[in-house]
Amino acid sequence: MSPIQSLLQDLHHRYSSLSEGKLASYIPELTKANPDWFGISVVTVDGQSFHVGDVDQQFTIQSISKVFVYGMALEDHGRDRVLKRVGVEPTGDPFNSLIRLDEASKRPDNPMVNAGAIATTSLITGEGPTERLNRLLAMFERYVGRDVYVDVPTFLSERATGHRNRAMAHLMLNFGMINGNIEEALDLYFQQCALLVTGRDLAGMAAALANRGTHPLTGIQAASPDYIREILSVMYTCGMYNFAGEWAYRVGIPAKSGVSGGILAVVPNQAGIAVFSPPLDENGNSVRGLRVLEDLSREYGLHLFDLSLGRCRFGEALLASDGEN
Numbered sequence: 001m002s003p004i005q006s007l008l009q010d011l012h013h014r015y016s017s018l019s020e021g022k023l024a025s026y027i028p029e030l031t032k033a034n035p036d037w038f039g040i041s042v043v044t045v046d047g048q049s050f051h052v053g054d055v056d057q058q059f060t061i062q063s064i065s066k067v068f069v070y071g072m073a074l075e076d077h078g079r080d081r082v083l084k085r086v087g088v089e090p091t092g093d094p095f096n097s098l099i100r101l102d103e104a105s106k107r108p109d110n111p112m113v114n115a116g117a118i119a120t121t122s123l124i125t126g127e128g129p130t131e132r133l134n135r136l137l138a139m140f141e142r143y144v145g146r147d148v149y150v151d152v153p154t155f156l157s158e159r160a161t162g163h164r165n166r167a168m169a170h171l172m173l174n175f176g177m178i179n180g181n182i183e184e185a186l187d188l189y190f191q192q193c194a195l196l197v198t199g200r201d202l203a204g205m206a207a208a209l210a211n212r213g214t215h216p217l218t219g220i221q222a223a224s225p226d227y228i229r230e231i232l233s234v235m236y237t238c239g240m241y242n243f244a245g246e247w248a249y250r251v252g253i254p255a256k257s258g259v260s261g262g263i264l265a266v267v268p269n270q271a272g273i274a275v276f277s278p279p280l281d282e283n284g285n286s287v288r289g290l291r292v293l294e295d296l297s298r299e300y301g302l303h304l305f306d307l308s309l310g311r312c313r314f315g316e317a318l319l320a321s322d323g324e325n
């Protein structure tokens with residue numbers, strides 16, 4: 001067996017008995033997840049893939065969608081206009097925090113917290129809600145390489161209970177941080193969060209980001225190479241909620257997590273990695289996902305600032321590996 005496949009199997013085995021963490025319950029539909037689901041996928045920029053566990057289990061993408069919608073807003077409006085509407089400062093606050101939305105703040109802090117993500121979604125252009133949704137789905141389809149669907153029960157569940165997100169949108173409207181129809185913006189945000197993906201999909205999406213926007217398995221250009229740097233920068237500084245600093249320190253690769261238990265990580269110019277396991281820690285990050293990615297980063301020297309020989313180990317393992325092509 002190739003070294004990468006065998007390490008993924010070891011990690012899966014090592015952490016499948018870890019039973020810490022809780023399912024997210026503030027979106028009632030998410031409590032239907034099976035806490036035992038656990039999958040790990042790696043897709044490299046040269047088109048090899050390695051998978052172990054529940055990599056074909058569908059789940060809703062949740063906050064991981066924020067990364068891709070941010071990319072789309074950048075393509076729709078350019079960097080300067082987007083920066084005027086949404087900042088790029090990490091908050092150190094929980095993802096759903098309201099406390100920085102006040103008269104003094106000109107814009108939400110960053111596109112990875114909910115307030116910033118709702119503002120980002122409100123920037124997506126299109127004539128009316130249907131066209132905006134279709135544009136958004138088409139963007140995700142380029143990343144996934146097939147048709148994608150919104151999970152309607154999860155969308156309705158969040159729409160019915162998302163009072164906090166609705167409150168953020170109202171506050172931002174009141175302070176002039178967003179304009180337009182906020183109910184439509186919220187619907188589009190809840191729809192993007194309810195998009196169904198698998199771990200296999202997420203690793204490919206991450207690999208497209210690692211590969212300057214082109215999906216290594218389909219050859220489809222999912223995003224323009226122009227904004228990959230901006231996307232990866234906000235993932236690096238803000239992608240893991242109020243654990244982002246510690247994540248950058250310990251794991252050192254751009255990543256984004258979601259409350260359904262996915263984590264997507266990008267090793268620039270090398271690979272996309274996805275871990276899916278629904279139980280979350282107190283910050284809202286997948287417990288097993290954190291452990292797997294920390295071990296993988298250490299084992300293969302993936303930390304961006306690991307300037308030691310460790311940096312080459314992934315390349316060596318890849319040369320000795322023969323993943324699915």
Ligand code: GLN
Binds near residue numbers: 063158165
């Ligand atoms: N849809 C979720 C919300 O807005 C996404 C949050 C997340 O994954 N952290 O609360």
